[in-house]
Amino acid sequence: MSRSETPADAAERPPLSPLEGGRWRPVRPEELLRREEVSEAGGSRELPRAPSLERRQELERYLRDRPADIEAYLELAAIYRQAGRSVEATRVLKQALESEPEEPRVLWQLEEASLARALQQLQDVRQVAQRLHTPEADRELERAQTDWACRRVEVCQSRLQRDASQDHLRVVLAEALRDLGRYDEAIEALGPALLVDREAPLAYLILGHCLQAVGRDLEALAAWRAAALRRAVPAPPRIRLNAMQAAADVAERLGLSGTLPLYRQALRQAQADAPSETAPPPPAPSATGPSPPGPP
Known part of the structure:
Protein backbone atom coordinates (compact mmCIF):
# COMPACT_ATOMS: atom_id res chain seq x y z
CA MET A 1 0.00 0.00 0.00
CA SER A 2 1.46 3.38 -0.95
CA ARG A 3 1.86 6.14 1.62
CA SER A 4 -0.98 8.14 0.10
CA GLU A 5 -3.32 5.16 -0.01
CA THR A 6 -5.76 4.68 2.83
CA PRO A 7 -6.73 1.26 4.20
CA ALA A 8 -10.19 1.76 2.69
CA ASP A 9 -8.65 2.36 -0.74
CA ALA A 10 -6.60 -0.81 -0.41
CA ALA A 11 -9.66 -2.80 0.60
CA GLU A 12 -11.54 -1.66 -2.50
CA ARG A 13 -8.67 -2.48 -4.84
CA PRO A 14 -9.19 -5.87 -6.56
CA PRO A 15 -6.63 -8.53 -5.60
CA LEU A 16 -3.78 -9.12 -8.01
CA SER A 17 -3.74 -12.32 -9.99
CA PRO A 18 -0.68 -14.60 -9.82
CA LEU A 19 0.23 -13.31 -13.30
CA GLU A 20 0.39 -9.79 -11.83
CA GLY A 21 2.41 -10.82 -8.83
CA GLY A 22 -0.46 -11.44 -6.43
CA ARG A 23 -0.59 -14.17 -3.84
CA TRP A 24 -1.06 -17.81 -4.72
CA ARG A 25 -4.47 -19.15 -5.66
CA PRO A 26 -5.85 -21.39 -8.44
CA VAL A 27 -5.01 -19.83 -11.80
CA ARG A 28 -8.06 -19.19 -13.95
CA PRO A 29 -7.83 -20.11 -17.65
CA GLU A 30 -8.82 -16.59 -18.68
CA GLU A 31 -5.73 -15.28 -16.89
CA LEU A 32 -3.37 -17.60 -18.73
CA LEU A 33 -4.96 -18.28 -22.08
CA ARG A 34 -5.94 -14.69 -22.95
CA ARG A 35 -8.29 -16.03 -25.57
CA GLU A 36 -11.25 -14.41 -27.26
CA GLU A 37 -13.57 -16.91 -25.63
CA VAL A 38 -13.28 -18.79 -22.36
CA SER A 39 -15.09 -21.94 -21.39
CA GLU A 40 -17.80 -21.37 -18.82
CA ALA A 41 -16.36 -24.33 -16.95
CA GLY A 42 -13.03 -22.57 -16.63
CA GLY A 43 -13.70 -20.52 -13.50
CA SER A 44 -12.66 -21.50 -10.02
CA ARG A 45 -15.00 -21.65 -7.06
CA GLU A 46 -14.65 -18.49 -5.01
CA LEU A 47 -13.03 -19.12 -1.66
CA PRO A 48 -14.61 -18.02 1.61
CA ARG A 49 -13.85 -14.37 2.35
CA ALA A 50 -12.48 -14.77 5.86
CA PRO A 51 -11.89 -18.33 7.07
CA SER A 52 -11.14 -18.28 10.76
CA LEU A 53 -8.00 -19.42 12.49
CA GLU A 54 -10.23 -21.64 14.59
CA ARG A 55 -11.58 -23.41 11.52
CA ARG A 56 -8.09 -24.04 10.20
CA GLN A 57 -6.96 -25.50 13.51
CA GLU A 58 -10.14 -27.55 13.73
CA LEU A 59 -9.48 -29.07 10.30
CA GLU A 60 -5.84 -29.83 11.13
CA ARG A 61 -6.94 -31.71 14.28
CA TYR A 62 -9.78 -33.44 12.44
CA LEU A 63 -7.47 -34.77 9.72
CA ARG A 64 -5.08 -36.32 12.22
CA ASP A 65 -7.81 -38.79 13.14
CA ARG A 66 -9.52 -38.99 9.72
CA PRO A 67 -6.74 -38.85 7.12
CA ALA A 68 -8.99 -40.09 4.31
CA ASP A 69 -11.43 -37.16 4.21
CA ILE A 70 -10.68 -35.51 0.87
CA GLU A 71 -13.25 -32.75 1.35
CA ALA A 72 -11.56 -31.66 4.55
CA TYR A 73 -8.16 -31.58 2.85
CA LEU A 74 -9.56 -29.43 0.05
CA GLU A 75 -11.16 -27.01 2.47
CA LEU A 76 -7.99 -26.72 4.52
CA ALA A 77 -5.87 -26.17 1.40
CA ALA A 78 -8.32 -23.46 0.30
CA ILE A 79 -7.91 -21.67 3.64
CA TYR A 80 -4.12 -21.75 3.31
CA ARG A 81 -4.37 -20.50 -0.27
CA GLN A 82 -6.46 -17.53 0.76
CA ALA A 83 -3.90 -16.70 3.43
CA GLY A 84 -1.17 -16.76 0.78
CA ARG A 85 0.54 -19.75 2.40
CA SER A 86 1.27 -21.82 -0.69
CA VAL A 87 3.77 -24.13 1.03
CA GLU A 88 1.19 -25.24 3.57
CA ALA A 89 -1.48 -25.58 0.89
CA THR A 90 0.81 -27.82 -1.15
CA ARG A 91 1.64 -29.89 1.93
CA VAL A 92 -2.03 -30.48 2.66
CA LEU A 93 -2.77 -31.46 -0.94
CA LYS A 94 0.13 -33.92 -0.99
CA GLN A 95 -1.21 -35.48 2.19
CA ALA A 96 -4.57 -35.84 0.46
CA LEU A 97 -2.90 -37.70 -2.40
CA GLU A 98 -1.48 -40.21 0.06
CA SER A 99 -5.07 -41.23 0.78
CA GLU A 100 -6.43 -40.90 -2.78
CA PRO A 101 -3.55 -40.93 -5.29
CA GLU A 102 -5.84 -40.45 -8.31
CA GLU A 103 -8.30 -37.92 -6.86
CA PRO A 104 -8.78 -35.50 -9.81
CA ARG A 105 -9.60 -32.42 -7.74
CA VAL A 106 -6.46 -32.77 -5.65
CA LEU A 107 -4.29 -33.40 -8.69
CA TRP A 108 -5.77 -30.35 -10.38
CA GLN A 109 -5.11 -28.13 -7.36
CA LEU A 110 -1.50 -29.31 -7.10
CA GLU A 111 -0.98 -28.55 -10.77
CA GLU A 112 -2.48 -25.11 -10.27
CA ALA A 113 -0.08 -24.56 -7.38
CA SER A 114 2.87 -25.47 -9.57
CA LEU A 115 1.75 -23.09 -12.30
CA ALA A 116 0.96 -20.26 -9.92
CA ARG A 117 4.33 -20.48 -8.17
CA ALA A 118 6.16 -20.44 -11.51
CA LEU A 119 4.13 -17.43 -12.65
CA GLN A 120 4.77 -15.61 -9.38
CA GLN A 121 8.48 -16.22 -9.64
CA LEU A 122 8.59 -15.16 -13.29
CA GLN A 123 6.76 -11.94 -12.48
CA ASP A 124 9.08 -11.14 -9.58
CA VAL A 125 12.24 -11.91 -11.53
CA ARG A 126 11.07 -9.89 -14.53
CA GLN A 127 10.54 -6.84 -12.32
CA VAL A 128 14.04 -7.21 -10.88
CA ALA A 129 15.60 -7.65 -14.33
CA GLN A 130 13.84 -4.55 -15.65
CA ARG A 131 15.15 -2.55 -12.72
CA LEU A 132 18.76 -3.81 -12.58
CA HIS A 133 19.64 -4.50 -16.25
CA THR A 134 22.55 -6.77 -15.26
CA PRO A 135 23.75 -10.01 -16.89
CA GLU A 136 23.02 -11.88 -13.66
CA ALA A 137 19.44 -10.63 -13.58
CA ASP A 138 19.00 -11.52 -17.26
CA ARG A 139 20.23 -15.06 -16.60
CA GLU A 140 17.82 -15.41 -13.70
CA LEU A 141 14.98 -14.18 -15.91
CA GLU A 142 15.88 -16.75 -18.55
CA ARG A 143 15.88 -19.45 -15.89
CA ALA A 144 12.46 -18.35 -14.64
CA GLN A 145 11.09 -18.31 -18.19
CA THR A 146 12.40 -21.84 -18.73
CA ASP A 147 10.85 -23.02 -15.47
CA TRP A 148 7.48 -21.51 -16.46
CA ALA A 149 7.59 -23.31 -19.80
CA CYS A 150 8.56 -26.60 -18.12
CA ARG A 151 5.67 -26.33 -15.65
CA ARG A 152 3.22 -25.76 -18.51
CA VAL A 153 4.56 -28.81 -20.35
CA GLU A 154 4.25 -30.99 -17.25
CA VAL A 155 0.73 -29.86 -16.41
CA CYS A 156 -0.57 -30.12 -19.98
CA GLN A 157 0.88 -33.58 -20.46
CA SER A 158 -0.56 -34.74 -17.15
CA ARG A 159 -4.02 -33.40 -17.90
CA LEU A 160 -4.03 -34.76 -21.44
CA GLN A 161 -3.09 -38.16 -20.08
CA ARG A 162 -6.13 -38.01 -17.83
Whole structure:
Protein backbone atom coordinates (compact mmCIF):
# COMPACT_ATOMS: atom_id res chain seq x y z
CA MET A 1 0.00 0.00 0.00
CA SER A 2 1.46 3.38 -0.95
CA ARG A 3 1.86 6.14 1.62
CA SER A 4 -0.98 8.14 0.10
CA GLU A 5 -3.32 5.16 -0.01
CA THR A 6 -5.76 4.68 2.83
CA PRO A 7 -6.73 1.26 4.20
CA ALA A 8 -10.19 1.76 2.69
CA ASP A 9 -8.65 2.36 -0.74
CA ALA A 10 -6.60 -0.81 -0.41
CA ALA A 11 -9.66 -2.80 0.60
CA GLU A 12 -11.54 -1.66 -2.50
CA ARG A 13 -8.67 -2.48 -4.84
CA PRO A 14 -9.19 -5.87 -6.56
CA PRO A 15 -6.63 -8.53 -5.60
CA LEU A 16 -3.78 -9.12 -8.01
CA SER A 17 -3.74 -12.32 -9.99
CA PRO A 18 -0.68 -14.60 -9.82
CA LEU A 19 0.23 -13.31 -13.30
CA GLU A 20 0.39 -9.79 -11.83
CA GLY A 21 2.41 -10.82 -8.83
CA GLY A 22 -0.46 -11.44 -6.43
CA ARG A 23 -0.59 -14.17 -3.84
CA TRP A 24 -1.06 -17.81 -4.72
CA ARG A 25 -4.47 -19.15 -5.66
CA PRO A 26 -5.85 -21.39 -8.44
CA VAL A 27 -5.01 -19.83 -11.80
CA ARG A 28 -8.06 -19.19 -13.95
CA PRO A 29 -7.83 -20.11 -17.65
CA GLU A 30 -8.82 -16.59 -18.68
CA GLU A 31 -5.73 -15.28 -16.89
CA LEU A 32 -3.37 -17.60 -18.73
CA LEU A 33 -4.96 -18.28 -22.08
CA ARG A 34 -5.94 -14.69 -22.95
CA ARG A 35 -8.29 -16.03 -25.57
CA GLU A 36 -11.25 -14.41 -27.26
CA GLU A 37 -13.57 -16.91 -25.63
CA VAL A 38 -13.28 -18.79 -22.36
CA SER A 39 -15.09 -21.94 -21.39
CA GLU A 40 -17.80 -21.37 -18.82
CA ALA A 41 -16.36 -24.33 -16.95
CA GLY A 42 -13.03 -22.57 -16.63
CA GLY A 43 -13.70 -20.52 -13.50
CA SER A 44 -12.66 -21.50 -10.02
CA ARG A 45 -15.00 -21.65 -7.06
CA GLU A 46 -14.65 -18.49 -5.01
CA LEU A 47 -13.03 -19.12 -1.66
CA PRO A 48 -14.61 -18.02 1.61
CA ARG A 49 -13.85 -14.37 2.35
CA ALA A 50 -12.48 -14.77 5.86
CA PRO A 51 -11.89 -18.33 7.07
CA SER A 52 -11.14 -18.28 10.76
CA LEU A 53 -8.00 -19.42 12.49
CA GLU A 54 -10.23 -21.64 14.59
CA ARG A 55 -11.58 -23.41 11.52
CA ARG A 56 -8.09 -24.04 10.20
CA GLN A 57 -6.96 -25.50 13.51
CA GLU A 58 -10.14 -27.55 13.73
CA LEU A 59 -9.48 -29.07 10.30
CA GLU A 60 -5.84 -29.83 11.13
CA ARG A 61 -6.94 -31.71 14.28
CA TYR A 62 -9.78 -33.44 12.44
CA LEU A 63 -7.47 -34.77 9.72
CA ARG A 64 -5.08 -36.32 12.22
CA ASP A 65 -7.81 -38.79 13.14
CA ARG A 66 -9.52 -38.99 9.72
CA PRO A 67 -6.74 -38.85 7.12
CA ALA A 68 -8.99 -40.09 4.31
CA ASP A 69 -11.43 -37.16 4.21
CA ILE A 70 -10.68 -35.51 0.87
CA GLU A 71 -13.25 -32.75 1.35
CA ALA A 72 -11.56 -31.66 4.55
CA TYR A 73 -8.16 -31.58 2.85
CA LEU A 74 -9.56 -29.43 0.05
CA GLU A 75 -11.16 -27.01 2.47
CA LEU A 76 -7.99 -26.72 4.52
CA ALA A 77 -5.87 -26.17 1.40
CA ALA A 78 -8.32 -23.46 0.30
CA ILE A 79 -7.91 -21.67 3.64
CA TYR A 80 -4.12 -21.75 3.31
CA ARG A 81 -4.37 -20.50 -0.27
CA GLN A 82 -6.46 -17.53 0.76
CA ALA A 83 -3.90 -16.70 3.43
CA GLY A 84 -1.17 -16.76 0.78
CA ARG A 85 0.54 -19.75 2.40
CA SER A 86 1.27 -21.82 -0.69
CA VAL A 87 3.77 -24.13 1.03
CA GLU A 88 1.19 -25.24 3.57
CA ALA A 89 -1.48 -25.58 0.89
CA THR A 90 0.81 -27.82 -1.15
CA ARG A 91 1.64 -29.89 1.93
CA VAL A 92 -2.03 -30.48 2.66
CA LEU A 93 -2.77 -31.46 -0.94
CA LYS A 94 0.13 -33.92 -0.99
CA GLN A 95 -1.21 -35.48 2.19
CA ALA A 96 -4.57 -35.84 0.46
CA LEU A 97 -2.90 -37.70 -2.40
CA GLU A 98 -1.48 -40.21 0.06
CA SER A 99 -5.07 -41.23 0.78
CA GLU A 100 -6.43 -40.90 -2.78
CA PRO A 101 -3.55 -40.93 -5.29
CA GLU A 102 -5.84 -40.45 -8.31
CA GLU A 103 -8.30 -37.92 -6.86
CA PRO A 104 -8.78 -35.50 -9.81
CA ARG A 105 -9.60 -32.42 -7.74
CA VAL A 106 -6.46 -32.77 -5.65
CA LEU A 107 -4.29 -33.40 -8.69
CA TRP A 108 -5.77 -30.35 -10.38
CA GLN A 109 -5.11 -28.13 -7.36
CA LEU A 110 -1.50 -29.31 -7.10
CA GLU A 111 -0.98 -28.55 -10.77
CA GLU A 112 -2.48 -25.11 -10.27
CA ALA A 113 -0.08 -24.56 -7.38
CA SER A 114 2.87 -25.47 -9.57
CA LEU A 115 1.75 -23.09 -12.30
CA ALA A 116 0.96 -20.26 -9.92
CA ARG A 117 4.33 -20.48 -8.17
CA ALA A 118 6.16 -20.44 -11.51
CA LEU A 119 4.13 -17.43 -12.65
CA GLN A 120 4.77 -15.61 -9.38
CA GLN A 121 8.48 -16.22 -9.64
CA LEU A 122 8.59 -15.16 -13.29
CA GLN A 123 6.76 -11.94 -12.48
CA ASP A 124 9.08 -11.14 -9.58
CA VAL A 125 12.24 -11.91 -11.53
CA ARG A 126 11.07 -9.89 -14.53
CA GLN A 127 10.54 -6.84 -12.32
CA VAL A 128 14.04 -7.21 -10.88
CA ALA A 129 15.60 -7.65 -14.33
CA GLN A 130 13.84 -4.55 -15.65
CA ARG A 131 15.15 -2.55 -12.72
CA LEU A 132 18.76 -3.81 -12.58
CA HIS A 133 19.64 -4.50 -16.25
CA THR A 134 22.55 -6.77 -15.26
CA PRO A 135 23.75 -10.01 -16.89
CA GLU A 136 23.02 -11.88 -13.66
CA ALA A 137 19.44 -10.63 -13.58
CA ASP A 138 19.00 -11.52 -17.26
CA ARG A 139 20.23 -15.06 -16.60
CA GLU A 140 17.82 -15.41 -13.70
CA LEU A 141 14.98 -14.18 -15.91
CA GLU A 142 15.88 -16.75 -18.55
CA ARG A 143 15.88 -19.45 -15.89
CA ALA A 144 12.46 -18.35 -14.64
CA GLN A 145 11.09 -18.31 -18.19
CA THR A 146 12.40 -21.84 -18.73
CA ASP A 147 10.85 -23.02 -15.47
CA TRP A 148 7.48 -21.51 -16.46
CA ALA A 149 7.59 -23.31 -19.80
CA CYS A 150 8.56 -26.60 -18.12
CA ARG A 151 5.67 -26.33 -15.65
CA ARG A 152 3.22 -25.76 -18.51
CA VAL A 153 4.56 -28.81 -20.35
CA GLU A 154 4.25 -30.99 -17.25
CA VAL A 155 0.73 -29.86 -16.41
CA CYS A 156 -0.57 -30.12 -19.98
CA GLN A 157 0.88 -33.58 -20.46
CA SER A 158 -0.56 -34.74 -17.15
CA ARG A 159 -4.02 -33.40 -17.90
CA LEU A 160 -4.03 -34.76 -21.44
CA GLN A 161 -3.09 -38.16 -20.08
CA ARG A 162 -6.13 -38.01 -17.83
CA ASP A 163 -8.43 -36.58 -20.51
CA ALA A 164 -7.22 -36.64 -24.11
CA SER A 165 -10.24 -34.67 -25.34
CA GLN A 166 -8.89 -31.33 -24.05
CA ASP A 167 -7.58 -30.18 -27.42
CA HIS A 168 -6.93 -26.62 -26.25
CA LEU A 169 -4.23 -28.02 -23.96
CA ARG A 170 -2.43 -29.37 -27.01
CA VAL A 171 -2.06 -25.79 -28.24
CA VAL A 172 -0.76 -24.68 -24.84
CA LEU A 173 1.62 -27.66 -24.74
CA ALA A 174 2.94 -26.86 -28.20
CA GLU A 175 3.59 -23.25 -27.32
CA ALA A 176 5.46 -24.20 -24.17
CA LEU A 177 7.56 -26.70 -26.14
CA ARG A 178 8.28 -23.96 -28.67
CA ASP A 179 9.43 -21.68 -25.87
CA LEU A 180 11.86 -24.43 -24.83
CA GLY A 181 13.18 -24.75 -28.38
CA ARG A 182 11.67 -28.23 -28.79
CA TYR A 183 10.14 -27.37 -32.16
CA ASP A 184 9.65 -30.87 -33.59
CA GLU A 185 7.82 -31.96 -30.45
CA ALA A 186 5.67 -28.85 -30.64
CA ILE A 187 4.75 -29.56 -34.25
CA GLU A 188 3.76 -33.11 -33.34
CA ALA A 189 1.71 -31.96 -30.34
CA LEU A 190 -0.35 -29.61 -32.51
CA GLY A 191 -1.63 -32.34 -34.86
CA PRO A 192 -5.05 -33.06 -33.32
CA ALA A 193 -5.75 -29.40 -32.51
CA LEU A 194 -5.42 -28.44 -36.17
CA LEU A 195 -8.61 -30.42 -36.85
CA VAL A 196 -10.68 -28.62 -34.18
CA ASP A 197 -12.35 -25.47 -35.52
CA ARG A 198 -12.08 -23.51 -32.29
CA GLU A 199 -8.39 -24.31 -31.78
CA ALA A 200 -7.25 -24.25 -35.42
CA PRO A 201 -6.38 -20.52 -35.85
CA LEU A 202 -4.03 -20.34 -32.87
CA ALA A 203 -2.72 -23.85 -33.54
CA TYR A 204 -1.78 -22.94 -37.12
CA LEU A 205 -0.19 -19.69 -35.93
CA ILE A 206 2.09 -21.53 -33.51
CA LEU A 207 2.74 -24.21 -36.12
CA GLY A 208 3.98 -21.54 -38.51
CA HIS A 209 6.41 -20.15 -35.95
CA CYS A 210 7.75 -23.64 -35.21
CA LEU A 211 8.17 -24.47 -38.89
CA GLN A 212 10.01 -21.20 -39.45
CA ALA A 213 12.31 -21.95 -36.52
CA VAL A 214 13.45 -25.22 -38.14
CA GLY A 215 13.97 -23.61 -41.55
CA ARG A 216 10.77 -24.77 -43.27
CA ASP A 217 9.75 -21.30 -44.42
CA LEU A 218 7.39 -22.26 -47.23
CA GLU A 219 5.49 -24.63 -44.96
CA ALA A 220 5.38 -21.85 -42.36
CA LEU A 221 3.74 -19.55 -44.93
CA ALA A 222 1.06 -22.17 -45.59
CA ALA A 223 0.42 -22.51 -41.85
CA TRP A 224 0.06 -18.76 -41.39
CA ARG A 225 -2.35 -18.59 -44.32
CA ALA A 226 -4.39 -21.32 -42.66
CA ALA A 227 -4.31 -19.38 -39.39
CA ALA A 228 -5.54 -16.12 -40.89
CA LEU A 229 -7.39 -16.76 -44.13
CA ARG A 230 -9.48 -19.89 -43.67
CA ARG A 231 -13.04 -18.78 -44.36
CA ALA A 232 -14.58 -21.76 -42.58
CA VAL A 233 -12.88 -20.78 -39.32
CA PRO A 234 -12.59 -16.98 -38.97
CA ALA A 235 -9.59 -16.13 -36.84
CA PRO A 236 -9.65 -13.45 -34.14
CA PRO A 237 -8.07 -10.17 -35.28
CA ARG A 238 -5.01 -10.61 -33.05
CA ILE A 239 -4.19 -13.96 -34.62
CA ARG A 240 -4.76 -12.70 -38.18
CA LEU A 241 -2.54 -9.70 -37.49
CA ASN A 242 0.25 -11.85 -36.09
CA ALA A 243 0.03 -14.43 -38.87
CA MET A 244 -0.02 -11.94 -41.73
CA GLN A 245 2.83 -9.88 -40.27
CA ALA A 246 4.94 -13.03 -39.99
CA ALA A 247 3.98 -14.15 -43.51
CA ALA A 248 4.77 -10.73 -45.02
CA ASP A 249 8.16 -10.65 -43.29
CA VAL A 250 9.13 -14.11 -44.55
CA ALA A 251 7.82 -13.46 -48.07
CA GLU A 252 9.85 -10.25 -48.24
CA ARG A 253 12.98 -12.00 -47.00
CA LEU A 254 12.56 -14.79 -49.54
CA GLY A 255 11.85 -12.33 -52.37
CA LEU A 256 8.41 -13.78 -53.15
CA SER A 257 7.29 -10.83 -55.25
CA GLY A 258 4.20 -12.65 -56.50
CA THR A 259 2.61 -13.30 -53.11
CA LEU A 260 4.13 -10.52 -51.00
CA PRO A 261 1.52 -7.94 -52.12
CA LEU A 262 -1.26 -10.35 -51.14
CA TYR A 263 0.18 -10.81 -47.66
CA ARG A 264 0.59 -7.06 -47.25
CA GLN A 265 -2.99 -6.49 -48.32
CA ALA A 266 -4.22 -9.09 -45.84
CA LEU A 267 -2.04 -7.47 -43.17
CA ARG A 268 -3.57 -4.05 -43.82
CA GLN A 269 -7.03 -5.56 -43.53
CA ALA A 270 -6.10 -7.23 -40.24
CA GLN A 271 -4.76 -3.92 -38.93
CA ALA A 272 -8.00 -2.20 -39.92
CA ASP A 273 -10.00 -4.87 -38.10
CA ALA A 274 -7.88 -4.45 -34.97
CA PRO A 275 -7.11 -0.71 -34.83
CA SER A 276 -5.99 -0.87 -31.21
CA GLU A 277 -3.18 -3.25 -32.09
CA THR A 278 0.06 -1.33 -32.74
CA ALA A 279 2.06 -4.49 -33.30
CA PRO A 280 1.17 -8.16 -33.62
CA PRO A 281 1.30 -9.75 -30.16
CA PRO A 282 2.88 -13.14 -29.62
CA PRO A 283 0.59 -16.12 -29.15
CA ALA A 284 -1.19 -16.24 -25.80
CA PRO A 285 1.09 -17.23 -22.95
CA SER A 286 -0.39 -20.44 -21.70
CA ALA A 287 -3.15 -21.98 -19.84
CA THR A 288 -4.49 -24.53 -17.60
CA GLY A 289 -7.62 -26.44 -18.35
CA PRO A 290 -10.97 -26.17 -16.62
CA SER A 291 -11.27 -27.62 -13.17
CA PRO A 292 -12.48 -31.18 -12.74
CA PRO A 293 -16.10 -31.84 -11.80
CA GLY A 294 -17.06 -30.99 -8.26
CA PRO A 295 -15.87 -28.22 -5.98
CA PRO A 296 -12.16 -27.45 -6.22
